Amino acid sequence: MKVRAARGGMIRNMHEEPLWTPELLQFPHEAADKAGRVRRMFNAIAPRYELVNSIFSARRDAYWRRCAVALAAVRGDDDVLDIACGTGDFARAFAKVEPRRVVGCDFAHEMLLRAATVRERTVGPASGSERTRNSVWIEADALCLPFCDGSFSIVSCAFGVRNFVDLDAGLREMCRVLHRGGRAVVLEFTRPPSPIFRRLYEFYSNRLMPIAASWISGDRSGAYRYLPRSVVSFLDAGQMGVRLADAGFSRVSATPLTMGIVTVYIAERN
Numbered sequence: 001m002k003v004r005a006a007r008g009g010m011i012r013n014m015h016e017e018p019l020w021t022p023e024l025l026q027f028p029h030e031a032a033d034k035a036g037r038v039r040r041m042f043n044a045i046a047p048r049y050e051l052v053n054s055i056f057s058a059r060r061d062a063y064w065r066r067c068a069v070a071l072a073a074v075r076g077d078d079d080v081l082d083i084a085c086g087t088g089d090f091a092r093a094f095a096k097v098e099p100r101r102v103v104g105c106d107f108a109h110e111m112l113l114r115a116a117t118v119r120e121r122t123v124g125p126a127s128g129s130e131r132t133r134n135s136v137w138i139e140a141d142a143l144c145l146p147f148c149d150g151s152f153s154i155v156s157c158a159f160g161v162r163n164f165v166d167l168d169a170g171l172r173e174m175c176r177v178l179h180r181g182g183r184a185v186v187l188e189f190t191r192p193p194s195p196i197f198r199r200l201y202e203f204y205s206n207r208l209m210p211i212a213a214s215w216i217s218g219d220r221s222g223a224y225r226y227l228p229r230s231v232v233s234f235l236d237a238g239q240m241g242v243r244l245a246d247a248g249f250s251r252v253s254a255t256p257l258t259m260g261i262v263t264v265y266i267a268e269r270n
């Protein structure tokens with residue numbers, strides 16, 4: 001198991017001052033230096049990232065990933081690239097159904113270190129198949145992937161596309177590295193369609209969760225105020241489908257889960 005850096009290095013200076021001020025949170029996707037702030041934020045919250053996700057989704061996050069993998073209809077000859085892989089939970093979900101290869105890619109070094117460590121623990125030399133033991137972790141920006149055109153049959157991204165500094169460029173990169181007929185699998189938060197449930201959920205995610213999650217994680221970057229704010233200011237399912245089509249995909253489907261808290265998008269490269 002290895003982590004290979006395509007560009008950039010480890011960021012050791014975790015900011016004590018919040019990366020996301022109330023002013024920036026008004027329009028988080030319009031921040032001029034969004035990429036740098038997102039990278040530093042994820043490096044800062046990496047140590048307890050999966051724990052916080054599990055607690056505050058009531059462990060539904062694992063269910064969402066399993067559903068997305070099932071909808072991807074993975075075959076044994078598939079090569080999977082998981083973009084913005086973080087600590088590797090989505091990549092591990094793909095590895096469980098045994099495609100030929102799984103590659104995890106992220107620009108947050110601390111996240112990748114934990115992804116590789118978890119994989120070494122769960123898929124060690126004495127267990128698992130050869131194809132999953134040969135997984136590679138690459139440090140690279142989703143907007144400039146270090147892969148040739150048509151290198152993969154599946155490109156996935158879980159809860160990451162809304163963090164792209166340029167969504168359209170990121171979707172075009174996903175399309176570029178897919179071969180024809182390959183499919184993109186995007187798992188992303190959406191706003192529930194029910195007005196009553198949406199109000200309740202957003203009170204929880206915008207008011208209660210940031211305080212508790214910041215305390216549990218020890219985060220001072222403002223990550224758990226940015227993350228829910230980045231959801232309510234992001235695209236809805238219809239808008240996301242249009243952007244996928246504009247990036248070169250066809251047969252776009254959107255499957256809502258858990259009353260529309262998240263949506264799984266499956267799209268085929270033309």
